[in-house]
Amino acid sequence: MLRFILRRILLVLPVLFGLTVIMFVIARVLPGDPVALAAGPNATQSEIAALAQEFGLDQPLWVQYWTYLTGLVQGDFGTSIFTRRPVAQDLATYLPATLELVFAALFLAIVIGIPAGLMAAVWRNRWPDYLSNILSVAAISMPRFFLGLLLQLCFAMWLMWLPLGGRFPIIFDPPQGVTGFYTIDALLQADWEGFVTACRYLALPAIAMSLSPLATILRMMRASTIEVMHQDYVTTARALGLSPRMIVFKYVLRNAISSSLTVIGLYFGWLLGGTVLVETVFDWPGVGLYATQAIVAQDFMPVVSVALVIGALFVTANIVIDVLYGVINPKVRYQ
């Protein structure tokens, strides 16, 4: 198992290396002069040249790349030409917010989508199935930002149950801790009030992001459950007197879940890369917003680094999924 994981990690390194090369080149062949942009409209030629020199942007591309790569190995993601802050520092601020949002959305999608998919399969062609079918088609079809606006209108404006946006009330200090997830950090410190507050802020953006993966997981789960319910071993289990509840939630579930795992892994990457709309609507201080601002400012370093970090998280998630396949399916484990 350990060898399997190590081999997967080694295979991933060239992918990430390629990603840095591509991002590095693309960011620089785009038209426009980022240095002039960063220096401001009133900067003189010599001021712009000085700024370029300060950030090493007067060097040939391969030298810049080499500098970046050697810095990267030491955990230095370069410096934002726009904010003049190290990118690593910015990422440490914004990445936990995005990850918290993505994990919360996936958590909702999994804990609702999987049981709902099972139920839809068990009650196939009866009203729970039809209902889930209609709702999931609607959820997949609705754009996330639009859904976000609807949620804000309903739960923040009309009902006033939840805050409109942001991650924590500005007047209070958010929970501090190792994970950077406000909810988890609050829990670790047994700060119930902080936990509830963080959850209230997290709820609407997480719901807006969760519906699409939720609906997809539900549909996958329904299809694979129906397939598994027709397997011989389910008939045997029934013939030997096991209760329907045990058959569905124990014996069928484990066999039916692997296709949903694939979807979960893919959605993790999709959500990470696509947080920007939801972050904009809910004023959520995450990497999506950060990267968009950097792109607009043609600020290379953050763009390349965000792409690299998201890429690394995505491949990590897929390694985890591969390991989980082995946990669920003993045949995979022994091969």
Next chain:
Amino acid sequence: MTALLEIRDLHLSMHSYEGAARVLDGVSLRVNKGEIWGLVGETGCGKSVTGLSVSRLLRTPPAEYTRGEILLDGTDVLTLDERQMRSLRGRRVGMIFQDPTTNLNPAFRIGTQLIDVALAAARHDPAILGLGRGAGRRARVAAARKLAIAMLTEVGIPAAESRLDDYPHQFSGGMRQRVLIAMALIGRPDLLIADEPTTALDVSVQAQILALLKQMVAAHDMGVVLITHNLGVVAQTCTHVAVMYAGTIVEQGPIRDVLGDPAHPYTQALMRAIPTRDVARGALQGLAGSVPNLIHPPRGCRFAPRCALARPSCAQPPAVHERAPGHRVACPVVEEAQHA
């Protein structure tokens, strides 16, 4: 004396888009403890459906029981609800199916699967685990585990205790079928329904599994319905045989009577189709024609369209007569021919 299993005049229809197929048309069978009944017939004749009906495993609809009863120790299972049925499955009726590779759940250790079946059976009869009614969960699981080890040992799996933690794919086909037999018998059922239990195994393993079945019947005083299309398996294993054709039992009785003195034209045709050492190459006789459409079955005797002895009176439902004690044949024509 009430029989262990008595099927009386069972009629079953399967509804489909093309209409209702009359899959079983008056099946009657009586199985006592210690008897091994072979249920033989070609594909689609209703053998498996009969077996599944005893445990009520067919979905209704599409299946519909239009007439008859299935008495298990005198109780008609067709009148029971799903919850009552569940208390009988595994506990009173054990089942084994054809393909041991697909009938064990690939994602769970065989120990888990055996223990769950034992615990389910013990919910209706705590004595199976040798515990009182108030035993805690931990005690019950421990007892079920012990029972699983004992069962595996009994069906001939070496080092049973260590194999409990293995997954199905770590067993050979024959060993998997042994595990399934252990699973079917762990709830101590009185009746075992084995649906083609050796068809998916190679011949040498077949013989072992059949020997094991016979041994288990003797040890646990059970009745068995062995569903197969192989008369050789029947001859080797069974005490009684019922020959099915197109949803009817055409002939049944003690093995010696039926195989030694086959009376029904269909049984005779089946016997002629068995290859033996003495049959010259090319001389093996098949049976012309094919199984009738069950949505519009022939009136009267369903075998008549393929029967050499058929005559106009065969359009009436065939009367069953008893040739010898227990040896019943659903063909008046043969009987008349013999008396003539």
